[in-house]
Amino acid sequence: MSPTMHDVARLAGVSIKTVSNVVNDYPHIRESTRERVRAAIAELDYVPNKAARNLRSGRSGAISLVMPDLRNPYFAELADDVMRAAAEHGLTVLIEQLTGEREQELQTLHGLRQRAADGVIYSVLNLDLEDADQIDVPVPLVLLGDRIFHGPADHVTIQNAEGAKAATEHLLERGRRRLLALGAHEGEVLGSAGLRLHGYREALEAAGVPFDPDLVTHVGRWHRVDGAEAMREVVARGVTFDGVVAFNDSLALGAMRVLLDAGLRVPEDVAIIGFDDVDETRYSQPTLSTIDPGRAEIARRAVEVLVERMNGLASPPREIAAPFSVVARESTATG
Incomplete structure (x- = not known):
């Protein structure tokens, strides 16, 4: 049978209440007593009944x-x-x-x-x-x-606007000027999409680059398929751009595949940056620049x-x- 609190108390020469106080980290216990109880717990390999403790405390854990x-x-x-x-x-x-x-x-x-x-x-x-x-x-x-x-x-929360502004500045610093904003939600102000679009526009304004609404691409959701479909539509329309600020990594990864299929080189023809720093970005081809949101x-x-x-x-x-x-x-x- 598994050892019980009674067994620990007997071995340590203390009361069951003292064992309970040690198990629950009660502060007002002599250190010598605490060490004796812990030694007994270790010797018996006693495992406290967490469910019972939670029941007594009124918590579920x-x-x-x-x-x-x-x-x-x-x-x-x-x-x-x-x-x-x-x-x-x-x-x-x-x-x-x-x-x-x-x-x-x-x-x-x-x-x-x-x-x-x-x-x-x-x-x-x-x-x-x-x-x-x-x-x-x-x-x-x-x-x-x-x-x-x-x-x-x-x-x-994430610093959405600030992060998207930094992503946009990252491309501007590399000489890119026609930057596609990939992942906007129609009419959204609050929410990640609205805030990231705001940061994108702030960076353009600070750099003296005119905002072009034709470079804002709206999507429904933020999965790879949405990024791929949106990029196919942009390429089909003949929109010219040399950089992409994708509002999350999944959109960026989907878009990057379409760019490569269309014969555009990344980053030589189009530089692209995502947002979120998910694990896959380290292993894509090429590896994806991104914003680590913490x-x-x-x-x-x-x-x-x-x-x-x-x-x-x-x-x-x-x-x-x-x-x-x-x-x-x-x-x-x-x-």
């Missing part, structure tokens, strides 16, 4: 991660980062995927399954600031994404902030923007 399409490599890799960060706090992660429909997003947010979690990390997809009153769940909540700023909960830092800070709230921190909601960097690879190389 799990958090929910609500996020968009996991077929998008960025979100899949972000989920992995969140799970790694959560594990460092002894937490497991329950993943809920959003489909893109507003009503489903609200149902997921308010669903009963969220009540089984100690906290929620929620990457907003369709809601915006006018829906802030909908962000009302019975557990601590941290927001990701770009649609609800200065809202009712802590918010950890994904691991976003995951780490989101989990840290959520744990602080779960532990009772009371303070006004915080806005945290992760640092980003330009990752220069072969697709924008010069010389």
